[in-house]
Amino acid sequence: MSETAWHPTDEQPRGTRLRGRLLVPGLPGGIPVTRVTGVEPGPALLVTAGVHGGEYCGIEAALQFANALDPAALCGEVTILALVNRPAFYAKRQYVVPEDGLNVNRVFPGRPDGSLAERLAHAVMRVAATAQHWVDLHSGDLHEALWPFVIYSPDGPAPVAQTARRMAQAYGIPVLVESPAIAGGTYQAATRAGIAAILAESGQMGQLEPADVARHVAGLHNVCRALGLVPEPAQVFETTTYTQNLWVRSPRAGLQHPQVRVGQAVRAGEPGAILTDEFGDVRDRIAVPHDGRVLFHATSLAINEDDPLFAVVAP
Secondary structure (H helix, E strand, O other): OOEEEEOOOOOOOOOOEEEEEEEEOOEEEEEEEEEEEOOEEEEEEEEEOOOOOOOHHHHHHHHHHHHHOOHHHOEEEEEEEOOOOHHHHHHOOOOEOOOOOOEHHHOOOOOOOOOHHHHHHHHHHHHHOOOOEEEEEEOOOOOEEEOOEEEEOOOOOHHHHHHHHHHHHHOOOOEEEEOOOOOOOHHHHHHHOOOEEEEEEOOOOOOOOHHHHHHHHHHHHHHHHHHOOOOOOOOOOOOEEEOEEEEEEOOOOEEEEEOOOOOOEEOOOOEEEEEEOOOOOEEEEEEOOOOEEEEEEEOOOEEOOOOEEEEEEEO
């Protein structure tokens, strides 16, 4: 195996594993990439992780998956970008690129001459153009408690949406969220480019829990089976699909006290979060907006205006 400057259209012999660096202007070292090509032709899958630098379970799972793939048993090719947002990873910053304060997962498809976040997104899209399928791995960031789920978009051409749903069902996480893609996110950019994509969440609060990593790794392998990248039949799982996905954001900066827990069944009007000022006086009591279950909530005492407080999903 070699580790050199790498371009998405570089030719690679069948049945090989190659390591390299996807060059990004202004980012020394670029993005680490592993591409595994099978001995037989077949579909092309892109796996990304570390779009948010503090989501460690997805990063570790992508690395384990990349190193476990056997070229001799693969039909097609798999490209893994396990650490997209290296600056945030080493700075231990949640959500954003330290250099420009932008969330990479809100600026796709990016720009080649934009800020660093936009250049990172543009570089990833250059790789995505070589694939028909895309799995983007996430976890609860440094201050997020999270109920594991897989989200996909019903938008786009019917064959793309149908394949995305099939990938989500194969991932093995019982909670599926069918939701129009967030503007500037990976799976919105993928849908617009005709790529079937899912975003999978497992892990929380910046913790590297083996069970959460294993959930991602198992999901990736079963997606490979479902897509025909490996010859074994895919496992079939029971899932529940939620089509309402409402985020509640903080109306002000201050101190926040969560009143819900992940996976909890809640009713409209129940307490969701309490916000106090810096003297401890209550400023806002944030209610749950509708019946459903809590998908995630912020865990930090500190909260900024417009930061996500929690999300509730419903069928």
